[in-house]
Each structure stands twice: as C-alpha cells, then as structure tokens.
Amino acid sequence: xxxxxxxxxxxxxxxxxxxxxxxxxxxxxxxxxxxxxxxxxxxxxxxxxxxxxxxxxxxxxxxxxxxxxxxxxxxxxxxxxxxxxxxxxxxxxxxxxxxxxxxxxxxxxxxxxxxxxxxxxxxxxxxxxxxxxxxxxxxxxxxxxxxxxxxxxxxxxxxxxxxxxxxxxxxxxxxxxxxxxxxxxxxxxxxxxxxxxxxxxxxxxxxxxxxxx
Amino acid sequence: xxxxxxxxxxxxxxxxxxxxxxxxxxxxxxxxxxxxxxxxxxxxxxxxxxxxxxxxxxxxxxxxxxxxxxxxxxxxxxxxxxxxxxxxxxxxxxxxxxxxxxxxxxxxxxxxxxxxxxxxxxxxxxxxxxxxxxxxxxxxxxxxxxxxxxxxxxxxxxxxxxxxxxxxxxxxxxxxxxxxxxxxxxxxxxxxxxxxxxxxxxxxxxxxxxxxxxxxxxxxxxxxxxxxxxxxxxxxxxxxxxxxxxxxxxxxxxxxxxxxxxxxxxxxxxxxxxxxxxxxxxxxxxxxxxxxxxxxxxxxxxxxxxxxxxxxxxxxxxxxxxxxxxxxxxxxxxxxxxxxxxxxxxxxxxxxxxxxxxxxxxxxxxxxxxxxxxxxxxxxxxxxxxxxxxxxxxxxxxxxxxxxxxxxxxxxxxxxxxxxxxxxxxxxxxxxxxxxxxxxxxxxxxxxxxxxxxxxxxxxxxxxxxxxxxxxxxxxxxxxxxxxxxxxxxxxxxxxxxxxx
Numbered sequence: 001x002x003x004x005x006x007x008x009x010x011x012x013x014x015x016x017x018x019x020x021x022x023x024x025x026x027x028x029x030x031x032x033x034x035x036x037x038x039x040x041x042x043x044x045x046x047x048x049x050x051x052x053x054x055x056x057x058x059x060x061x062x063x064x065x066x067x068x069x070x071x072x073x074x075x076x077x078x079x080x081x082x083x084x085x086x087x088x089x090x091x092x093x094x095x096x097x098x099x100x101x102x103x104x105x106x107x108x109x110x111x112x113x114x115x116x117x118x119x120x121x122x123x124x125x126x127x128x129x130x131x132x133x134x135x136x137x138x139x140x141x142x143x144x145x146x147x148x149x150x151x152x153x154x155x156x157x158x159x160x161x162x163x164x165x166x167x168x169x170x171x172x173x174x175x176x177x178x179x180x181x182x183x184x185x186x187x188x189x190x191x192x193x194x195x196x197x198x199x200x201x202x203x204x205x206x207x208x209x210x211x212x213x
Numbered sequence: 214x215x216x217x218x219x220x221x222x223x224x225x226x227x228x229x230x231x232x233x234x235x236x237x238x239x240x241x242x243x244x245x246x247x248x249x250x251x252x253x254x255x256x257x258x259x260x261x262x263x264x265x266x267x268x269x270x271x272x273x274x275x276x277x278x279x280x281x282x283x284x285x286x287x288x289x290x291x292x293x294x295x296x297x298x299x300x301x302x303x304x305x306x307x308x309x310x311x312x313x314x315x316x317x318x319x320x321x322x323x324x325x326x327x328x329x330x331x332x333x334x335x336x337x338x339x340x341x342x343x344x345x346x347x348x349x350x351x352x353x354x355x356x357x358x359x360x361x362x363x364x365x366x367x368x369x370x371x372x373x374x375x376x377x378x379x380x381x382x383x384x385x386x387x388x389x390x391x392x393x394x395x396x397x398x399x400x401x402x403x404x405x406x407x408x409x410x411x412x413x414x415x416x417x418x419x420x421x422x423x424x425x426x427x428x429x430x431x432x433x434x435x436x437x438x439x440x441x442x443x444x445x446x447x448x449x450x451x452x453x454x455x456x457x458x459x460x461x462x463x464x465x466x467x468x469x470x471x472x473x474x475x476x477x478x479x480x481x482x483x484x485x486x487x488x489x490x491x492x493x494x495x496x497x498x499x500x501x502x503x504x505x506x507x508x509x510x511x512x513x514x515x516x517x518x519x520x521x522x523x524x525x526x527x528x529x530x531x532x533x534x535x536x537x538x539x540x541x542x543x544x545x546x547x548x549x550x551x552x553x554x555x556x557x558x559x560x561x562x563x564x565x566x567x568x569x570x571x572x573x574x575x576x577x578x579x580x581x582x583x584x585x586x587x588x589x590x591x592x593x594x595x596x597x598x599x600x601x602x603x604x605x606x607x608x609x610x611x612x613x614x615x616x617x618x619x620x621x622x623x624x625x626x627x628x629x630x631x632x633x634x635x636x637x638x639x640x641x642x643x644x645x646x647x648x649x650x651x652x653x654x655x656x657x658x659x660x661x662x663x664x665x666x667x668x669x670x671x672x673x674x675x676x677x678x679x680x681x682x683x684x685x686x687x688x689x690x691x692x693x694x695x696x697x698x699x700x701x702x703x704x705x706x707x708x709x710x711x712x713x714x
Contacts, residue, residue: 127611135616138654162650165615165652166650166663
C-alpha cells in the first residue's frame with residue numbers, strides 16, 4: 001500500500017512538528033497550513049488524500065477550510081483533530097463535512113490507522129464522539145415531522161456506537177457482534193451520514209440544549 | 214432579600230472561572246504533595262512550601278474568612294489590599310438599590326437599613342438626603358454574561374465560526390414584571406407618608422408643599438431614567454451616543470418618562486410663582502429656563518460627548534485587563550505550579566505523565582466544562598471518581614457519558630463499585646488506558662469499565678481478594694443491581710454494572 005498523502009493544518013507549529021515526527025515515517029506529509037488561507041492554498045495545491053484539520057483555526061475555524069475546499073474538490077477527505085471536547089465543536093465539524101474526529105492525545109499508530117481508514121472512505125469515531133451521537137439521537141422525537149431514515153439510528157447502529165463508546169476498536173466490535181469489520185465500517189459510515197444530513201433538532205441545538213439542563 | 218446581591222456574576226466570569234483560592238481548589242492544588250520532598254508530617258517541603266502554607270492557612274480558615282465576605286457582590290472580588298467598594302443593587306431593589314447596596318456592604322439585613330433610612334427621614338429629613346447623595350455616589354453593580362472561558366475566547370478570536378445565543382430573555386422578563394408591581398406601591402407609600410406628615414403638622418409650609426412635591430417627583434423620574442440607561446450600558450459593552458446616555462434602551466417609554474419629569478418640574482416652578490402672586494412672570498421664567506438648558510447643552514455637549522467616549526473606551530480596556538488578570542492568576546495557580554513540579558520530577562516519567570494528565574484535565578474542565586456538579590449527577594460523579602483514580606494510580610481514564618440523572622443513594626453505590634473496578638484495572642491489568650462508559654437510558658443505568666490489559670480468570674479469584682467480590686459484585690447486589698465481569702488474556706477485562714433507578 002502506497003503511503004497516504006497528507007496535509008497537516010494546525011495553528012501551533014509545535015504540534016505540526018510533533019505530528020510530522022510521529023507519523024512522518026508512515027504517511028507522506030505533502031503540505032502544512034497554519035490558518036484558513038494557507039491551509040486552503042496548501043490543500044488545493046497538493047490535492048492530498050487526507051487533511052488533518054484542527055477544529056480551532058484563525059480565520060473562521062476548520063469548518064471554513066472545509067467549506068472552501070469542498071466547493072472545488074469534494075473528494076478530499078478531512079479528519080478533524082482537536083483538544084477541545086466541547087460538543088458544539090465536535091458536532092459542528094462533522095456536520096461541516098469531516099469524515100472523522102479524534103482528540104490530539106491520540107497515539108501515533110492510532111492516528112495513522114485513522115488516516116488510512118478515512119482515506120478509504122470510512123468514518124472514524126472516537127469513543128467520545130460516539131457518546132455525543134448517542135446522546136443527540138436519544139429520546140423521543142416527533143414522528144410526524146421527521147425523515148425516519150435520517151433522524152433515527154437503527155438498533156444495530158446503536159449497538160455498534162455503544163461498543164465504540166465503551167472503548168472497543170472496530171475489530172473488537174466486529175467480534176463482539178459476530179459481524180465482519182467491513183459491516184462495522186458500513187454501520188459507522190451510515191451513522192456519519194445521518195449525523196451530517198439529519199435535521200434533528202438535537203443536532204443543531206444540541207449544545208444549547210445541554211447548556212440549559 | 215439580603216442574599217441575591219451575592220449572586221450577580223463577577224466582573225469577568227462567574228462559573229468557576231474565578232481564580233480565588235477557595236478551600237476546595239487549594240486542596241486539589243496540593244494533591245501532588247506526596248511526590249515532592251516531604252517533611253515529617255507528609256508536609257510538602259519544596260521551594261513552594263511557603264506558598265503551600267499560605268494556601269493551607271486560607272483553606273483552613275473557613276468560608277467566613279475567605280477573600281469574599283458573605284453578602285458582598287461578586288463584582289467586588291479583589292485582592293485584599295484593594296479597597297472594597299459598595300455597589301447599588303441591580304436586583305432586589307426598591308427605588309435605586311441604595312439600601313440594598315449598603316446592606317450588602319455592611320453585611321446586615323436590608324430591612325434594617327431601610328428602617329433606619331425611613332426613621333431618619335421622618336425625624337428631620339436627613340434620611341432622604343443621605344439616600345439621594347448615595348444614589349449619586351454609589352455605582353451600580355456591574356453585570357456580565359457567563360461563558361466557559363475557552364469557548365468564549367475561541368469565539369472572540371475567530372477560531373470558531375458559530376456562536377450559540379445565550380439564554381437571557383427569561384431573566385429580563387422576570388425583572389420587568391417585578392418593577393411593574395413596585396411603582397404603585399411606592400407611590401402609595403410616599404403619598405401616605407406625606408399626608409401623615411402634613412396632618413401631623415410636621416411637614417413643609419403650605420405654600421411650598423405642592424411645588425416641592427412636583428419637583429421631587431419630576432427629579433426622581435429623571436434620575437431613575439438616567440439610572441436605567443446606565444444599567445443598559447453595563448449590559449452592552451458598546452459606545453453609547455450622547456442621546457443614548459439619557460435615553461438608554463427604553464425607546465419612547467423613556468422619552469415619556471423624561472417628558473413627564475420635565476413637565477412636573479415646570480409645574481413646580483409655575484405653582485411656586487403663582488402662589489407668590491407673580492403669575493405674569495411665568496412665561497418669561499419658563500422661556501429663560503428653556504434657553505438656559507439649551508445653552509448649557511450646546512456649550513457642554515461636545516465636551517460631554519468626548520468624556521463619554523473616553524470613559525467607554527477606558528472601561529472596555531479595564532474589562533479586558535481584568536480578564537487578562539484572571540487568566541494569569543489561574544495559569545499561575547494551576548499550570549505554572551504543575552510545570553514547576555514536573556521539572557522537579559523530570560527523572561520520574563510516571564510522575565510527569567501523571568502531573569501532566571491531571572493538569573490537562575483540570576485546565577480542560579476550566580476551559581470547556583460548564584457544569585461542576587460532581588456530587589449531584591451520575592455523570593459528574595463518575596468523572597470525579599475517574600479523576601481520583603487517575604491521580605492516585607497514574608493511568609489515564611477516558612470517561613464517556615450518554616444521558617444523565619440525579620445521583621441517588623443506590624446510584625452513588627454504583628459509582629463506588631465502578632471506582633473500585635477502575636482501581637482494579639489500574640493496579641492489576643497493566644493496561645495503558647482505561648475506558649469508562651456511562652449510559653442512562655430511561656430507567657436503566659449502565660456503567661462499563663474496560664481495559665485492554667492482561668486479564669484474569671474470573672472463576673479463580675480467591676475469596677480473600679475483597680475488591681471484586683465485595684466492593685463490586687456484593688455492593689451492586691445489595692442495592693438491587695448486577696455486576697458481570699468478562700475477562701480473558703487477549704481482550705482484557707470488562708466490568709459491566711447495571712441498575713434500575
């Protein structure tokens with residue numbers, strides 16, 4: 001397998017250098033960006049497989065980068081990376097088009113794993129993101145006003161997400177549920193699609209709701 | 214009534230953002246003392262010993278002697294060497310919040326202050342003079358909009374793209390309703406008092422009575438309006454145009470208020486002149502008065518305008534520097550101390566990792582968390598338990614929660630069982646990381662504690678190993694729950710706790 005071409009976008013030089021030294025041997029880092037403008041320029045210029053994208057970025061945040069790049073290159077995939085676990089940030093960046101979300105304290109091998117998975121078109125959920133999604137899709141909803149398919153998780157998808165939230169890797173989820181890893185990936189991708197397209201009130205107002213509790 | 218003023222949020226942030234060394238915080242701070250050089254009683258003896266002793270002394274002195282005397286507005290929180298200011302109340306006030314402000318400042322009941330003011334007013338009229346003077350001199354207690362500092366900062370500096378609306382409408386509504394009910398009561402009391410005084414013959418000479426009443430009412434209306442607009446200015450930190458200084462956000466209502474006030478004062482002047490038999494002069498005097506007002510306005514206008522602008526920008530600068538100071542104080546109290554400890558422990562990688570992790574968690578919760586209810590909800594309690602285990606055993610624990618509910622007694626036991634499972638995993642499994650998952654789904658509460666460690670044979674656990682049998686399984690069964698353990702050398706161990714709430 002040829003190594004993936006990756007652009008690293010983060011406003012902290014130290015962090016970019018750290019990522020480079022940690023995963024530079026396993027992937028091909030073709031460009032870097034430190035704010036929205038330089039990031040868009042680097043991405044458009046190199047057309048990488050995957051962009052490692054910081055959620056907080058000068059110039060409008062990671063969502064702005066995705067907005068600008070997706071107009072011209074809808075096929076470039078983004079993996080969001082953040083120190084903030086705030087729900088509004090996580091859900092926001094996924095809904096803007098990221099294929100996955102991991103926290104910055106992820107280990108090097110796990111990060112390479114996640115990059116490969118995103119490059120292949122699958123979704124990457126951290127346990128915390130799985131928890132957020134379960135929370136957002138829980139509870140009763142007004143049946144009449146929803147698109148059943150998009151606004152509700154299937155039983156199987158819930159089971160997969162619960163295992164991910166419990167700290168299971170995809171392989172372990174597959175073994176636990178007696179299904180193939182490929183099926184697990186299908187379920188997670190389907191959840192990602194719902195997360196991005198659903199009009200569930202909870203997804204747009206999730207953070208605000210939580211603040212009011 | 215004497216408490217609300219303690220509640221208004223402080224100058225910059227209220228939800229845990231204040232860097233005051235409250236007792237709980239300082240104890241957390243020195244949780245690390247076990248790794249520093251130790252004195253005979255386990256007392257930290259390192260270079261920060263003096264600092265620790267100072268903090269410890271404060272922690273022991275109890276809430277009564279902390280930085281913040283009870284009843285003092287939070288906005289007055291300042292280092293002890295700065296003078297303490299009295300502020301007029303913005304909430305729970307009757308006229309202008311003066312009595313309440315004095316009560317808060319002196320730490321006495323506001324009823325007492327009001328009675329004293331009324332008594333001195335009735336016997337000689339000093340009370341009302343004092344009140345008016347203090348109304349003029351005491352500033353309003355400032356208000357702020359709370360937010361997690363990290364998110365607020367990211368939003369301000371454009372690192373985030375969206376901005377959720379703060380839910381403030383409700384509080385405003387409530388305040389408005391209250392003040393609507395107050396006005397008639399105030400008028401009735403004032404009228405009653407006046408009539409009483411007049412009947413008793415203590416009041417003002419007949420000729421002056423009505424002019425004075427009109428003038429006083431008119432002035433009070435205008436003053437109160439000026440007050441309202443000042444309050445608006447606190448709420449929105451923006452430059453206020455010269456007219457806005459008088460009108461505030463009230464729109465036509467404030468215009469009416471000022472108009473009525475002016476008419477009342479005009480009536481007072483007219484009445485005075487009429488009663489003194491100089492009716493013919495009324496027109497001239499009123500015109501002269503009007504001209505004088507316009508003239509003063511024209512002369513002083515630009516100057517007042519510039520003064521307001523300067524004041525506004527200076528105030529904005531002060532707010533910014535206070536925010537910086539808060540941030541600096543917090544960084545000093547937490548991050549710098551930890552960095553110092555890390556340098557001292559540099560040859561012990563485990564201790565360094567533990568310190569860094571603990572500091573990360575503390576900073577993260579300060580920046581992004583808005584709830585600090587460790588002893589009220591199950592999610593809070595689980596996070597708290599994980600934090601404790603993480604600190605004492607040095608293994609990172611990731612807690613994911615879905616849903617939440619109040620922490621009842623059985624659920625508290627469940628959290629204790631989960632804590633014991635975390636301790637077991639941290640001590641025996643050898644795993645680099647522990648995952649904890651808490652889910653509240655309807656009436657059902659489930660907790661999972663999982664590690665990818667070396668595992669053990671569940672059936673072979675000797676009865677004398679108290680941890681698993683008693684602290685986890687026994688405890689769950691006593692409270693009507695269930696604990697199941699799954700473990701093997703390849704996948705590690707997972708403890709599952711379930712209970713109906």
